[in-house]
Amino acid sequence: MSKTLLMQGNKAVAEGAVAAGAEFFGGYPITPSTEIAEELSALLPTIGGTFIQMEDEIAGIGVALGASLTGKKVMTATSGPGFSLKQELIGYAALAEIPIVIVNVQRVGPSTGQPTAPAQGDVMQARWGTHGDHPIIVLTPASVPECFRLTVRAYELSEKYRTPVILLMDEIIGHMREKVQLPAYDSIPKPERKKPLGPPEEYRAYSGAQTDLVPPMAAFGQGRRWHVTGLIHDEYGFPDGSGKATQELLDRLFAKINNHLDDIVETEEYRLDDADFALVAYGGTARAAYAAVDLARAEGVKAGLLRPITIWPLAEKQLKALGGQVKHIIVAEMNRGQYVLEVERTVAGRCPVTLYAKCNNEAIAPAELLAALQKAKQHTGGA
Amino acid sequence: MFMEQLIEKYFRPGRLPHIWCPGCANGIITGALVKAIYRTGLDKDNIAVVSGIGCSSRASGYLDFNTVHSAHGRALPFATGIKLAAPQMTVIVITGDGDAAAIGGNHFIHAARRNIDLTVLLYNNNTYGMTGGQYSPLTPTNSKASTAPYGTVDRPFDLAALARGAGATFAARGSAFHAPMLVDLILSGIRHKGFSLVEAVASCPISYGRQNKLGDAPAMLKWQRDHAVPAAAYEKLNDEQKADKFPIGVLHQADAPEYTEEYAKIIARARKEGGH
Incomplete structure (x- = not known):
């Protein structure tokens, strides 16, 4: 219930x-x-x-x-x-x-x-x-x-x-x-890791031959004895010092995530449809950003928010599209400017990207982001 | 059972030869471990062997159990997690003097304090062999090491005493020379319910031995023969006689509640009371 x-x-x-x-x-x-x-x-x-x-x-x-x-x-x-x-x-x-x-x-x-x-x-x-x-x-x-x-x-x-x-x-x-x-x-469906099939002696704990590059994982104590190591390893988990093994393992580790970005990367858009000015904010800071968007709209600034929910891997597709849509992006974060550099790199000049940063023990307030949006509008010239 | 058959039964096919240097005692100690496991009669599927980083910790990869070659010093946290989550498994930790007593020292005393049912087989070669012979917390004072060209100032731990002081309920020391006795000690450690330490005095002729002019591999094993004294006899020696000797055998054994059994009672209580 x-x-x-x-x-x-x-x-x-x-x-x-x-x-x-x-x-x-x-x-x-x-x-x-x-x-x-x-x-x-x-x-x-x-x-x-x-x-x-x-x-x-x-x-x-x-x-x-x-x-x-x-x-x-x-x-x-x-x-x-x-x-x-x-x-x-x-x-x-x-x-x-x-x-x-x-x-x-x-x-x-x-x-x-x-x-x-x-x-x-x-x-x-x-x-x-x-x-x-x-x-x-x-x-x-x-x-x-x-x-x-x-x-x-x-x-x-x-x-x-x-x-x-x-x-x-x-x-x-x-x-x-x-x-x-x-x-x-x-x-709530209980997430389960992929279980190995087939004879125990043929189990390969790190075989990426399967379509999604994620090998099935046997639980200890249930009949498939395998080796876990922090060394670069082969498909069975045993150390392999070759350059080929290093290349292949790291390639697969990255590909198993990067091939599934549509499943993994989640973002939320708030009043972005007709927006000219966008905030990008995440976590606690996003709460001030929702309010700032509403305040800005009431003041005649067509503002919206893109909220990365998955912040890594980066929402490259969504950020590129946003850069092509709006006249200015403001990244708000409670640090001295970390995510903004990634946004700037991804937007790659499609529109200006600036930082609203704060790190003095206090949360960013909606009025601060409203002021930042108004300033961005003034700089853009009447849009 | 002959060693060839033990290798076939307990070592992974195709993983040998091992990486250890000629004359290294790690093979003798690993052999003693599988002989002890054979005598327990335990199913391989039900045994986990967890190691850290260093020469001895490479043993986990050769052995045909559920094995983890974890991070430097971290074998005990991994082993504790396996034992807590699957208390029916027998969990054996393979570690070295640097791995367990230096970078993993905090985990060592706390695992002993909990008296969780793990058996720690510590290969003590008095040095960091894999990185080329630097001094460890078990290097005797005034020894040469690649980071102590003028000799070490540090005093070594008495690990069995440390384990006992921290709450371990079984502490033993054996040596590679006294290999049959080492098998018995490991077997007793595995059978003991609670935290068990078995320190196995190893030898590293290539690095520690060479730096300290201790002779070749047989000479270092003969040193163990001449300096190890059974625990009961050791106790009767005066301080002067004890100075260049070390006790072997079971050095401490006690009964105390075992951690996973005690936690099972917590689960039973929490389920009955339906939460807090």
């Missing part, structure tokens, strides 16, 4: 994990993500799942990856400093193709920064934080209901593409309380 509740964003993540069938959480306390761990420590044992608080952030993701190898859907959650500590094993999960959902509730950095204040300074770290080239999927919720929905979606993508998925939140969304209507959990 569905139920309507007043709920915090972090709790909605915990509920989303349970709804998606998650059975394991490993983590370490850190503000402003701790409520996710607290909620799951209570929820998971009631469904036969396991919660463990580990000795540090690295162990938090390591224990979850171990559990994932037994076939469980797993989560770890953290914030800024902890996200930095988890980076090595995020790369391990990407290379060894171990599904996991990693939540990062962003706070002001660098270093200890401002633990209880909002920021969006980990956008590039979420993309490139671990060493080496690797694909990654990153989702950004902008409301409490979306915390729930995107947590479930993160499991779908993680299991389907056998990849780590990062749920990149910010303190605004994590600590905000909103009305959320939760569906009956048994009505």
Whole structure:
């Protein structure tokens, strides 16, 4: 039975994990993500799942990856400093193709920064934080209901593409309380990773010969004994030092994501149909952007919003189209300008792209974005 | 069972020869592990072997179980996750002195504290062999290393004592020279319910041995023969006699609640009470 509740964003993540069938959480306390761990420590044992608080952030993701190898859907959650500590094993999960959902509730950095204040300074770290080239999927919720929905979606993508998925939140969304209507959990299809068929002795844990380039994954302890390593490996998982193996494995890892962008990349458009001026905003900042669009429209500025929900991989198709449609794009973010560079690169001169940035512990307000839109209109000259 | 048959049963076809240097004791220790596993009679499908990074940690790739060659120092978190999520599995950790006692030291003491049912087989070659012989937390003081050309200042851990202090309920030490005894110790470690440490004194003639002029591979094994003393006899030695000796055998054994069994009780309670 569905139920309507007043709920915090972090709790909605915990509920989303349970709804998606998650059975394991490993983590370490850190503000402003701790409520996710607290909620799951209570929820998971009631469904036969396991919660463990580990000795540090690295162990938090390591224990979850171990559990994932037994076939469980797993989560770890953290914030800024902890996200930095988890980076090595995020790369391990990407290379060894171990599904996991990693939540990062962003706070002001660098270093200890401002633990209880909002920021969006980990956008590039979420993309490139671990060493080496690797694909990654990153989702950004902008409301409490979306915390729930995107947590479930993160499991779908993680299991389907056998990849780590990062749920990149910010303190605004994590600590905000909103009305959320939760569906009956048994009505939510449980994401399942592709299971191997055929004789166990022929199992190849990393064979990409299948059409979608995602190899089936055997659970430990169920008859298919295979080898997991962070080294470049062959189709069976055994180390292979050849240049050919390196090229082929990395090509497949990228292609399994890049060949499915239409499935993976999700954006939302708000009043963009006839817009001349566009805001691009994600996460907590998008909330001010909706309001700013309405305020601007009331002032005679034909404004709209493109909200990346999947922020990695980049919504290149949508951003290019937007660049061809509007006269000016303003990217609003709570950092010193990270996503804006990607938007600028993608729009490639089709229209001007400017940044509205703020990083002083405060959320961006609608009036600030309204002023930015009005200024853009003045510069464009009367449109 | 002869070693040839054990290799056929427990080593993956086509994965040998191993990468270890001539004279390295890691093969003896890995052989002792499969002999112990054979004696348990356990099904291969039900065994996970998890390693970190380093010379010894390469063993996981040769062995025909559910195997993980994890990241440097992180074997214990991965192993803990496997054991918690699949408590019916037997989980064995292969690690080295640098992997377990330096970069993975925090995980080591906390896994011991939880008394989770893992068996840690630690190949102690007193050095970082794979990177060319730098000093580890188990390198004896005043040893030469590629990062200690004037000798080491650091004092080494007594790992068995560390494990015991941290809450481990089984701690043993064996050596490559005393291979049959090492098989017994590993077997006892696997059979023990709770966190078990089996430190296996290895030898690295190519790097640690050469830098410290300890002779060739047989000479280093003979050193183990001449300096290892059974635990009971070791206790009777005075401090002077103990100075250049080390005890082998079961050094600590105790009973304490095992983590996954205790967590199963939490699950039962939470289900009965229907949440918080």
